Amino acid sequence: MTTTRTIDAYWRAANYLSVGQIYLLDNPLLTEPLRPEHIKPRLLGHWGTTPGLTFVFAHLNRIIGERGQNMIYIAGPGHGGPAAVAHAWLEGSYSERYPEVSQDVEGMRRLFRQFSFPGGVPSHVAPETPGSIHEGGELGYSLAHAYGAAFDNPDLVVACVVGDGEAETGPLATSWHSNKLLDPYRDGVVLPILHLNGYKIANPTVLARIPEAELLKLMEGYGYRPHVVGPSHEEMAATLDTVFDEIAAYKEGRAGRLPMIVLRTPKGWTGPREVDGLPVEGTWRAHQVPLSGVRDNPEHLAMLEAWMRSYRPEELFDADGRPVPAVLRAVPEGPLRMSASPHANGGELLAPLRLPDFREYAVQVKTPAAESSEPTRVLGAFLRDVIAANPHTFRLMGPDETASNRLQAVFETTTRAWNAGIEPTDEHLAAGGRVMEVLSEHLCQGWLEGYLLTGRHGLFNCYEAFVHIIDAMFNQHAKWLEASKRIPWRRPVASLNYLLSSHVWRQDHNGFSHQDPGFLDVVLNKKASVVRVYLPPDA
Amino acid sequence: MTTTRTIDAYWRAANYLSVGQIYLLDNPLLTEPLRPEHIKPRLLGHWGTTPGLTFVFAHLNRIIGERGQNMIYIAGPGHGGPAAVAHAWLEGSYSERYPEVSQDVEGMRRLFRQFSFPGGVPSHVAPETPGSIHEGGELGYSLAHAYGAAFDNPDLVVACVVGDGEAETGPLATSWHSNKLLDPYRDGVVLPILHLNGYKIANPTVLARIPEAELLKLMEGYGYRPHVVGPSHEEMAATLDTVFDEIAAYKEGRAGRLPMIVLRTPKGWTGPREVDGLPVEGTWRAHQVPLSGVRDNPEHLAMLEAWMRSYRPEELFDADGRPVPAVLRAVPEGPLRMSASPHANGGELLAPLRLPDFREYAVQVKTPAAESSEPTRVLGAFLRDVIAANPHTFRLMGPDETASNRLQAVFETTTRAWNAGIEPTDEHLAAGGRVMEVLSEHLCQGWLEGYLLTGRHGLFNCYEAFVHIIDAMFNQHAKWLEASKRIPWRRPVASLNYLLSSHVWRQDHNGFSHQDPGFLDVVLNKKASVVRVYLPPDA
Numbered sequence A, B: 001m002t003t004t005r006t007i008d009a010y011w012r013a014a015n016y017l018s019v020g021q022i023y024l025l026d027n028p029l030l031t032e033p034l035r036p037e038h039i040k041p042r043l044l045g046h047w048g049t050t051p052g053l054t055f056v057f058a059h060l061n062r063i064i065g066e067r068g069q070n071m072i073y074i075a076g077p078g079h080g081g082p083a084a085v086a087h088a089w090l091e092g093s094y095s096e097r098y099p100e101v102s103q104d105v106e107g108m109r110r111l112f113r114q115f116s117f118p119g120g121v122p123s124h125v126a127p128e129t130p131g132s133i134h135e136g137g138e139l140g141y142s143l144a145h146a147y148g149a150a151f152d153n154p155d156l157v158v159a160c161v162v163g164d165g166e167a168e169t170g171p172l173a174t175s176w177h178s179n180k181l182l183d184p185y186r187d188g189v190v191l192p193i194l195h196l197n198g199y200k201i202a203n204p205t206v207l208a209r210i211p212e213a214e215l216l217k218l219m220e221g222y223g224y225r226p227h228v229v230g231p232s233h234e235e236m237a238a239t240l241d242t243v244f245d246e247i248a249a250y251k252e253g254r255a256g257r258l259p260m261i262v263l264r265t266p267k268g269w270t271g272p273r274e275v276d277g278l279p280v281e282g283t284w285r286a287h288q289v290p291l292s293g294v295r296d297n298p299e300h301l302a303m304l305e306a307w308m309r310s311y312r313p314e315e316l317f318d319a320d321g322r323p324v325p326a327v328l329r330a331v332p333e334g335p336l337r338m339s340a341s342p343h344a345n346g347g348e349l350l351a352p353l354r355l356p357d358f359r360e361y362a363v364q365v366k367t368p369a370a371e372s373s374e375p376t377r378v379l380g381a382f383l384r385d386v387i388a389a390n391p392h393t394f395r396l397m398g399p400d401e402t403a404s405n406r407l408q409a410v411f412e413t414t415t416r417a418w419n420a421g422i423e424p425t426d427e428h429l430a431a432g433g434r435v436m437e438v439l440s441e442h443l444c445q446g447w448l449e450g451y452l453l454t455g456r457h458g459l460f461n462c463y464e465a466f467v468h469i470i471d472a473m474f475n476q477h478a479k480w481l482e483a484s485k486r487i488p489w490r491r492p493v494a495s496l497n498y499l500l501s502s503h504v505w506r507q508d509h510n511g512f513s514h515q516d517p518g519f520l521d522v523v524l525n526k527k528a529s530v531v532r533v534y535l536p537p538d539a
């Protein structure tokens, strides 16, 4: 059994490694007193979110170990890059991917130095980070990605830390409702952990400043069983035990609602309480780098040293810089390590899509220009057969336009996914359906991204007029793909396919009420190695 | 006193006029039996949402009349264009704006014929529609627009119908939280009316298929007092009385939470029950045009005639086609008519922004290339003085980047708007602040659009990397501006100003973790009469 002592040791180690990444060029084990030349010339990174992220990692590891639970981790506040890197390094997967960053003092020095440094690693969670499918950067998509990863992975739990700032974004606010399209048996489970550290950049967050009773109603209204946890190992451990029992009950059909956790921690927890006479820990001032003058200000330098020593590194790492067994006791084995899960390197799991011969769907033309046929109706029949041939690895997403896009042949073989009330007049609605329809282009895109990044296939059908809604998401995904191509261990994932319909230049009905056709412009400014555009011959 | 009889008469008249717009070319008063040649050759429009929209209009008019309440109406399901046009025609404002569409039989014929017809009016709510500030088309922004309109309009109530489909979008899902930035005294009130007609295009909606108790928790979690109303005049009237008493109590500081209404109606209410053996009223089949074969299918033609006659037009319009007094009894006078409110033609209320002389903020350069200064810090001082000079008509929006964009001088004269918990360590946070910060670019953009369209001024400051998030919103707003320029009675509104910072080409820190700079591409494909881009001399 892992005790909270072990968890605490792991947590302290991860925090130590995170602070080291933000500040240190050298002297990684603090074997000598900190001197200005050990400090990076330009301090970058986000400390505030980090201790919460590491806290959750540490506790989930115990669950994985005890229950053999298949799990991945999505860090909504992906600006907490140091936390994810620290975790991967402690689990050994960092050194497996990057042998030069070995699990010893030399590797630790490299780990610290490379962070947010010219030629080094990004300050945000990125494709470079083992165990990640979720880019840090533009916030709002973590929970949609989490659900996308959970679909058709019945044994998987996707732990998803949602920042309370991130929770203010529109895409995140609607993502909670993804549970209405989740199939309890065929899909996995998403465990949202709302990280209520109270602040975004310079402001408090809305969800941290409404009465707790209101917050709990909100979560219940979204269809979850909320559990509030304070900044305490004991509370977190006990709650996770309950939560995973509830998940098991849900999977066995003994519970109708899945749990979620509201985790209250002080922002920048365990960091400096006060700097230059101003409160830092537990305020917005902890968001980025709490001590900014470390190289020039001896007082700041001393505070940094005291802060890092407060984790008692000598108890956590041996003289060679290797994490001691007490720290690693809760670390799972092999692919159960969240930083080494094949689900987070979806290309490893990717099986080619089984495609029927497209020639068989050709429209017979007896006399030229005598008959007409609807191209998307023909495509619908093809997609129907794609779905039938790939019953667990292909999904069709759309904001309720699948029928009006004339793809309805798909309903001959499948339904729309639905896990809420059904009435006698409904058609093609059932749990487990391969068609995902919700009036949110953000959810369609986010689910599909999560689904693809975990090694599956899909198509998003959308009116061209409204696809601009996901311009920014598309950009972020394209960036992920581009960066991944340069990372040898990232296996290629399936393409993100769009079918744009109801084009702006053939719009009798909605006409100018709809948007401009510029999505192609947004797409075409990417490299051909990342995107391809196919237009019909008469476009 | 207006009775529910009067309300019902108005409602029937509005429904009759809506159906007429969708179907009829001629014979507007049904003075002769309907014949195929009275029917439009191509049937377009959205019936399903219409009876709910007209129901709400009819009931709100009573409140306006009884309480002298200043109110505007935002139709989230703006595809219900016929409802808004019918309302404006009944209130007389349509004929004031478009004298050729007079309030008589000839005008009614024109009204019907022009709808969604070549050279006619759009099928969606648009700038052409009197009383509207909210484009029908891309869904999701109604509630953000409503809050934008309410800010700094202390006597205004903005009634906002939110489609239950629309409610699934991300921007709408987070818009509910706008109440946390509303000032009870200096701002007006938004009354959200969630129109639970159960369906979007071909699917049920999520909010209609979760248990009602869960829906109510969701609304309470968003910080509202929900009231559920069924499809009944009596229920709606009684609830509106309660709701406006609650609003009065809130304005007097006697209530902490504002009300909202959940209105359950059958989709396509009062339309055909069944068509070709399939249920229509109360199902998704009512979404667009329930009877599609009217010109060719005598049975459909007869059903349409029976449907239209079910409103008893002979009781509603006199022989000249003028609405009879019983229909108009509840229609308010002059600018209290929602279709004639100056707030919905904001240019009428627009006062020029008082700007200090920008030369006074010039940075003194003693020796060229010897000193450096931060341009946005200088701009911050300018904006501080703009805010001070325009205390009720200028707001600064941003996703919590105002300080990191170096505009913090504004906090010398104002605060961030906040109407939730405040802690001792908080800074520059108070109700009534002119700076609106929330981690949602959608809300920043939506609030600002609503604020501008009701005749005020503002600036949105945003990292360039993330402004793609509102590409589609920007497009829709640009479209509104472009269409408005061709409508003589639409007075010009103030420009939508962006300050883009943290440019992608000067990004040491977040660097490639952030997005592409293509927002300028999206903007520049609009006409110069609609957009202008200013770049710093060193760009």
Ligand SMILES: Cc1ncc(C[n+]2csc(CCOP(=O)(O)OP(=O)(O)O)c2C)c(N)n1
Binding pocket: A046, A048, A049, A077, A079, A137, A138, A139, A140, A162, A163, A164, A165, A166, A167, A169, A195, A197, A199, A200, A201, A205, A267, A287, B399, B400, B439, B441, B466, B469
């Ligand atoms: C869409 C978007 N807008 C703005 C930002 C800039 N930004 C970076 S971090 C941050 C605050 C995040 O707050 P939260 O999600 O609560 O994370 P934490 O407090 O744990 O750092 C903001 C606004 C962003 N990354 N993405």
Ligand SMILES: Cc1ncc(C[n+]2csc(CCOP(=O)(O)OP(=O)(O)O)c2C)c(N)n1
Binding pocket: A399, A400, A439, A441, A466, A469, B046, B048, B049, B077, B079, B137, B138, B139, B140, B162, B163, B164, B165, B166, B167, B169, B195, B197, B199, B200, B201, B205, B267, B287
């Ligand atoms: C962002 C966006 N995606 C898709 C559409 C296409 N669309 C038009 S109407 C509609 C359904 C709207 O449902 P709801 O808001 O409930 O309105 P109602 O049922 O009252 O018509 C959809 C999906 C749209 N207009 N905007």
